[in-house]
Amino acid sequence: MNVRQSKLLIAIIDQFIHTALPVGSKSLLESGAFIVSPATIRHEMAHLEDEGFLMQPHISAGRVPTAKGYRAYVKEFMEPSQQERIVRKRFDVLREQYFQRKDQERVYEAVALLSNMIPNIAFATVPHKHHVHYLGLANTLRLPEFLADQSLASGVVEVLEGRLVDLLQTVNVDRQVRYYIGEEHLLPQMQSCSIIVTQYSMRGHRGALGIVGPMRMDYAYNTVALECVSDLLCSA
Numbered sequence: 162m163n164v165r166q167s168k169l170l171i172a173i174i175d176q177f178i179h180t181a182l183p184v185g186s187k188s189l190l191e192s193g194a195f196i197v198s199p200a201t202i203r204h205e206m207a208h209l210e211d212e213g214f215l216m217q218p219h220i221s222a223g224r225v226p227t228a229k230g231y232r233a234y235v236k237e238f239m240e241p242s243q244q245e246r247i248v249r250k251r252f253d254v255l256r257e258q259y260f261q262r263k264d265q266e267r268v269y270e271a272v273a274l275l276s277n278m279i280p281n282i283a284f285a286t287v288p289h290k291h292h293v294h295y296l297g298l299a300n301t302l303r304l305p306e307f308l309a310d311q312s313l314a315s316g317v318v319e320v321l322e323g324r325l326v327d328l329l330q331t332v333n334v335d336r337q338v339r340y341y342i343g344e345e346h347l348l349p350q351m352q353s354c355s356i357i358v359t360q361y362s363m364r365g366h367r368g369a370l371g372i373v374g375p376m377r378m379d380y381a382y383n384t385v386a387l388e389c390v391s392d393l394l395c396s397a
Contacts (some may be wrong), residue, residue: 162212167238168194169205170214174226174234178379181305185223228343231355231376235340241381248385251278256393267363271370271394272296278386280304281374282317284325288366293325295373306353306375316350317373324348325373328356334369335360338384343376357383361394370394 162170172194173184186202189195195202206224209215214230217223226234255277268285275283276297284295298321301307307314320328328348333339341356355378358371370391372383 162209162214162233165195165197166205166209169202170209170226170230171234171238173206173209173215173224174230177225178377181377183218183223183225188223226376228345228352228376231342231380232340232345235342235380239381239384241384244379244382244385248278248382248389252386252389267394268368269294271361271390274393275370275372275386275390278390279372279374279383281372281378281383282321283372284321285361285370286326286329286368288363288368291326293321293329293369295321295325301374304375304377306377310353313350313353316348317354320348320350321373329358329369332356332358334358338387340380355380357387359387359391361391363394 169189172189172192176184176188176192186199186206189202190199206215209230210217210224213227214233215224216227218225252274255274258274268287272283272285272294273296279297280300282295282297282301284293286292287294298318301317302314307317332341336359338357338359341358343355344352351373353376354373355376356371356373357378357380358369361368361370370387372378372387374383
């Protein structure tokens with residue numbers, strides 16, 4: 162992938178995250194970020210599609226990112242620092258409402274805090290219990306991906322209610338923020354979704370804190386939000 166193609170992939174993902182609509186060459190040129198011809202943009206988009214980073218949902222539509230495209234974005238191009246000021250401002254406003262109780266309750270409060278910062282599902286494993294606590298399902302199911310695909314919505318509910326604990330035992334959870342995008346997390350019910358997860362440590366107990374949402378989630382924003390809440394939980 163050359164520099165122009167990587168810039169194009171970033172622009173398409175950023176636009177798709179915020180609109181949930183296929184991205185065409187016209188809107189990319191109107192953004193002013195590309196001083197090239199429409200034919201050049203279409204050629205580069207076709208190349209990214211051939212390489213598996215983009216797909217065209219309909220013949221006349223623009224392109225949308227694939228799981229491979231999102232993985233490349235997260236690993237090579239994402240810049241969470243662009244979102245840091247926005248996230249930390251919201252974090253500072255909300256955190257005073259939480260973290261007033263003892264250990265187990267702090268995990269519940271961490272999930273509540275995280276779910277109030279993001280439009281996706283926040284979750285955490287609960288100390289001394291084989292249980293995952295989560296919030297934010299109602300808001301997540303209102304996103305376009307779930308309104309358009311009821312089977313995806315029911316699959317996410319099924320995983321949250323019974324299989325998320327088992328899933329977390331099969332993926333790598335440590336102090337880094339880890340990304341499992343599309344089929345990487347091996348659950349057929351959620352292969353149009355992504356999971357972001359990190360480890361928290363509180364008075365000797367280690368657990369998982371994370372986010373579930375569509376592949377179209379705002380990875381940069383969610384990464385900073387997750388790091389803020391994880392650091393606060395670890396310092397409690």
